[in-house]
Amino acid sequence: MLDDLTVFEIEGSVAGGYAAKLLADHGARVTTIQSETPPLPPPSSGMRRYLSRDKAQADQTTADQLRAADVVIRSSAIDPLSAADPDVTSDNPQQVTLEISPFGTTGPYASRRSSDLVDQAISGHLFLNGDPDRVPVSGPDHQVAYAAGAHGAIGVLAALAARRTTGDGQRVTVTHHQTMAALHQFTLLRYTHNGDILSRMGNRYAGPGRPIGMYPCGPGHISLVVPRGDQLETLLAVTDLLWLLDEPGIDGVYDVMHHPTLLDEHLVPWLATRDPEETIELFQSLRIPAGRVASLDDVLDDPGLAERGFWRTAPHDDENNDHNTSVRIPGPAAQISVGPTPGPRPDGTSTDLTDGPLAGVRVLDLTRVWAGPYCTRILADLGADVIMVEAPWARGGATIDHTSVMATRYYPDNDPGEHHWNRIGFSNKYNVNKRNIAVDLTTQDGRQILEALVAEADMLVENYSPRVMPNFGLDDARLHELNPSLIVMSMPGFGRTGPSRDHVAYGPMIDSQAGLSALMGYEGETARKAGIAWPDPVAGMHAAVAALVALHGRDTDSEARGRVIEVAQLEATVGMIGHAIADAQLTGQPDRPTGNRHRVFAPSGVYRCTGEDRWVAITVVDDDGWRPLVDLLDLDANWRAWSSDHRHQHHDAIDAAVAAWTASRTQHEVTAALQAIGVPAGPVADAQQVMTDPHLAAQGFYVALQHPDAGTHEWPRLPIELSATPATYRRPGPLLNEHATEILTDLGYDQATVEALYATGVISDRPPD
DSSP: OOTTOEEEEESOOHHHHHHHHHHHHTTOEEEEEOOSSOOSSOOOHHHHHHHHTTEEEESOOOHHHHHHOSEEEEEOSSSOGGGTSOOOOOOOTTOEEEEEESSOSSSTTTTOOOOHHHHHHHTTSGGGSSOTTSOOOOOSTTHHHHHHHHHHHHHHHHHHHHHHHHSOOOEEEEEHHHHHHHTOSSHHHHHHHHOOOOOOOTTTOOSSSSOEEEEEETTEEEEEEOOSHHHHHHHHHHTTOGGGGGSTTOOSHHHHHTOHHHHHHHHHHHHHTSOHHHHHHHHHHTTOOEEEOOOHHHHHTOHHHHHTTOEEEEEOOOTTSOTTOEEEEEOOSEEEEEOSSOOOOOOOSOSOOTTOTTTTOEEEEEOOTTHHHHHHHHHHHTTOEEEEEEOTTTTOOSOOOHHHHHHHOOSGGGOOOTTGGGOOHHHHHHTTTOEEEEBOTTSHHHHHHHHHHHHTOSEEEEOSOTTHHHHTTOOHHHHHHHOTTOEEEEOOSSOSSSTTTTOOOOHHHHHHHTTSGGGOSSTTSOOOOOSSOTHHHHHHHHHHHHHHHHHHHHHTOTTOOOEEEEEOHHHHHHGGGHHHHHHHHHHSOOOOOOTTOOSSOSSEEEEEOSSTTOEEEEEOOSHHHHHHHHHHTTOOGGGGGOOHHHHHHTHHHHHHHHHHHHTTSOHHHHHHHHHHTTOOEEEOOOHHHHHTOHHHHHTTOEEEEEETTTEEEEEEOOSOEESSSOOOOOSOSOOTTTTHHHHHHHTTOOHHHHHHHHHTTSBOSSOOO
């Protein structure tokens, strides 16, 4: 759908390569211009195979070729971008340029060097990973780069959408720092709403519900994610543990959730005697979210991925292997098909792009939790008119107990107020810029409202299980009958087809089943889960890419046919370790958890500083940084000559020396001293430090919005800067049913009918009792 686009990618970082890959996945003609200076870190053979499929390679390009390109991509992972690449600017006013770097070109950190570990640290993610009484532990390699690259692709596609209206290109800027700061689930809002600082919670416990994490089960492990009271009650019933509800101090199922040691004391022995696969099937049959903890071999052998035709092949060029051998790599995160019949030409984007490049595009948002709402918030920030269509009970019942308030910490000052459903920080964060109508779709009148909305929309996004929309009588065929040019986006956990299509899926469970957990953890120990539900934003960002690809395809289609998009959360997440999947096949040695150490750079680690739970991340990326470090720390002069291989061999001794030096210094003293000698370093930031970060403040990353029920709070902006048509922040998250009257009036409903819909409960601004 992007085969009308020419893209030049100036070889730089994984982030730039991944942005270009996402465009190539959908047909863009991408050429990678290879740099005379190899990028840092040098890509593994698996990474080269993964990122280069469907791209052409060139040693250089002419000025005329560069000028004619629709898109030019520049990126850097270690150094400031201005020092990493030659000047590749052109005088083509229609060209879109994308620049991705750790910190951007403005602000206090603009001259700093960085690394994957430092990116994770300074953005607040590293602080959440690992055990509370141990050093924070890194997530899998390259997740920061993939996330920044996906946002870069979103920015490019948004700029191209604007160009279809204005005829002009623009500059798009994405930083690793902003990207990761934007991808917190509830870490930052818990701090802004009540001063709570979330820290590491071990390998099982995260978020407001329990159990969440990996549990031993028979000869292996399973992943359990039980965030809802009804799910936990079912779990207690099937494991013969309902009697826990009668224990002293336990007033209900939510109290059991928040006494994890009480639950584990009895749940762990029960699981120990069961077969993992049988237990998963039993739990899933009862709608209890459970999944496997997969190795990379397990992922490659996953029957659902095979049945859905997920894998692609890529030849490899490793001189130590047979050149004719190929490896399997993940396919595109999104499957996009063309609608069956032509439709009327949509109005398209507005000629006035004051609100953003998607002004004039209407999106119906039927999503829940995090993945779907993050996708639609991206579209809303870019100017789309996003209408939330949610059930009156979607934010809970009319009353809420104190245990739930204190467990979630979503409410300002831990006070749910009179209308708690309008004060939920999580909802208000992901629904910025959206309008809202609360409709009971189980009623005929409710479905008629949705059908009327569909007839006038450009896109519908839902992340229900695959059976829900057909049960409403609104399968793809019916939706395109109502609106032939509609783009239909579905975001199921495991896809609409395959043996797991009806399985309940949550991010932490997908994390384990997609193989990410197998790549994360303390050195020599078992798999670990991330401190956030990482697959949720992964699915959300890739769904936003797909939405913009589909808009481009429809808008450039002479027949204006609609599109059907399927973004399976599992598949999007497997794509985030495509390099590791390829490397495992090439080497025969799947990656194992290595703590905070790096496969190339040494030393690389996280070291304690003065203060409670204060740490600093350090990565020596070259000899020019190592030698000054030896001098600064007054180490053995003979160490100065150590190559990277020598440093890997003596990593333990180096770690001990570095830790002794950092232990008497603050995070910021260590960071300043090491950055001054060219060594990437940064504090392992907690929520307060991320919210008060001077670099993010200088870049205007946070926006304050006043909410009528919840008050004024700061929210992360979209981590994509567009020079000509920037994202805008027009309204706070909506009250329940706030815009029902104006939405229905626009559809032609008269006042009497609207009042009747209120009276019968078809629409409501209050949850049921």
